[in-house]
Amino acid sequence: ARAKKLLPDTPIAFGNRLPDPTMANQCIENGEFDFWEVCRPLLADPDLVRKAQAGRMSQVKRCIGSLNCLSRLFRDLPYTCTMNPQLGHEYDPAYQVTPAVAPKNIMVIGAGPSGMECAITAARRGHGVTVFERGPDIGGSLAGYARHDLANSDDLTSVVDYYRNMAQALNIEVKCNATIDPKAMRGMLHRYDVAVVATGARIDHSLLPKSTQDGLLVDAADVASGKVVPGQRVVVLGGGKIGLTLAEALRHNQGRDVVVVEAEKRIAGDVMPSFKWRHTAWIEELGIPAHTSCRVLAIGDGGVRIRRADGAEEFLPADTVIAAVARRPNQELFHELEWMIDELHGCGDSLVPRGLTQAIHDGFRLGARL
Ligand code: SF4
Structure with missing residues (x-):
């Protein structure tokens, strides 16, 4: 807005990471700038404009400013995106979300980013998915740390909101305050073909x-x-x-x-x-x-x-x-369930504790091949 006041006759483009087209529209209407120049938000969600047009903003994967993309480019690595695992893998068969040949009933244990990403990807392919979360809400450890992040609190919180919205849109049943142990598992085994353990990690x-x-x-x-x-x-x-x-x-x-x-x-x-x-x-x-x-x-x-x-x-x-x-993976449940269900997978920090990008990408890749 200050630039527009200083240079009223010069077209001004806003090129910083402004992820919300509604806000961009409003700024243009208010005369604060003339063009919305958008780059990273389209890496995070190439369907951003289409979703905005269709009034599906709650389903947009927002760019969270993680800088995974640029950091890799600066190191001569192909860029990838924290929020969009398919970026840079557009022609890689392992990253295609194709209809499931045989739809299955899948239980995902753990509603952190990895579990939710896996659940959403599997549901998009036509599988029936139920998520079991021990805590009162989804988001796993990300939800807590997001609140404390000085730079990107809103961005990180938006990841949890996105998963909540997508679970609703895809009819994924999310059962919170639900502890899964071998005893609980025995009572529900007959309902599921696949179990995914995404139980995260804990401080060692x-x-x-x-x-x-x-x-x-x-x-x-x-x-x-x-x-x-x-x-x-x-x-x-x-x-x-x-x-x-x-x-x-x-x-x-x-x-x-x-x-x-x-x-x-x-x-x-x-x-x-x-x-x-x-x-x-x-x-x-x-x-x-x-x-x-x-x-x-x-x-x-x-x-x-x-x-x-x-x-x-x-x-x-x-x-x-x-x-x-340092953290250690929560693998106990995986071992307890090993002899109880035909198809059992682990993903995210419950395999190896890493960062948000790896957790999301792990969940996506698993969901794409179940
Ligand atoms: S890697 Fe991070 S900063 Fe780059 S586009 Fe994706 S979410 Fe945005």
């Missing part, structure tokens, strides 16, 4: 010493979901994406005094290269001390004892210590 607490103080050590996922509210002084054990996301949000949004402890030389080791700088900058701007190359010796007595690379020990006082170290 075996990587940390046991806490000697009740309630001091909490799990990152519980903080992300809001189940646990941390105290004023917080030590986050793990300076990867999960730990940094929580540390930054707790400092920025809730004014907590946060310290990060990381075993490696640098923080943000599992963050994509294009966003590492962002976390490094935020940590500095927000005044979050990051202790790198540190080993956790003990948790308890009101804090954490660490040892630095030079051998010096330090005690970090804390009201809450958040475990945000």
Whole structure:
């Protein structure tokens, strides 16, 4: 709008990542710019304009600004898109969504991004799909971490909304607060031909010493979901994406005094290269001390004892210590069901904990071949 005021006779195009054509239309009507120049939103959903025209905006896969596309291009890799697994694979048979030769009844266990993507892809092919989710809502761990993401909270939340809308549009039954175990499975075996285990991953607490103080050590996922509210002084054990996301949000949004402890030389080791700088900058701007190359010796007595690379020990006082170290896949259910159903698959973090892109792509590829 400012550019238009400064240069009223010059046609102005808006070229930034504006994913919503309705908003773009409104801006053009308001005279804020003259053209909507759109690139990445069309990579995320090539049908964006058609869906907008048909009034199906709730079914648009929104570009979430993950920069997977450009980051790969900058490294001379073919571009791919977090939200659109088919991008760059348009002629690859494994990525075609074709009608199922023999429609099956499929149960998907876990309503995180991988499970939902698998469910939606399978349903688009004509399979009957039911999703079972242990928690009260869909979205898996993404839902909690999305709320804490300083840069892309709305974008990440839109992923969960998209899955909700698509499940409804495709008549996928989603059963929340439904725990699947061998006993429950026995009672419903006759109804399903295929089971997909998409139960995600959890923080690997075996990587940390046991806490000697009740309630001091909490799990990152519980903080992300809001189940646990941390105290004023917080030590986050793990300076990867999960730990940094929580540390930054707790400092920025809730004014907590946060310290990060990381075993490696640098923080943000599992963050994509294009966003590492962002976390490094935020940590500095927000005044979050990051202790790198540190080993956790003990948790308890009101804090954490660490040892630095030079051998010096330090005690970090804390009201809450958040475990945000590496994750391990939730594979127990897969093994329990192995001898119960003919066709059993795993996907997403329940195979190997990775990022959102891999979870979505795993789910898509599996749904496309069931
Ligand atoms: S990879 Fe990310 S930034 Fe690029 S188009 Fe897809 S969602 Fe948007």
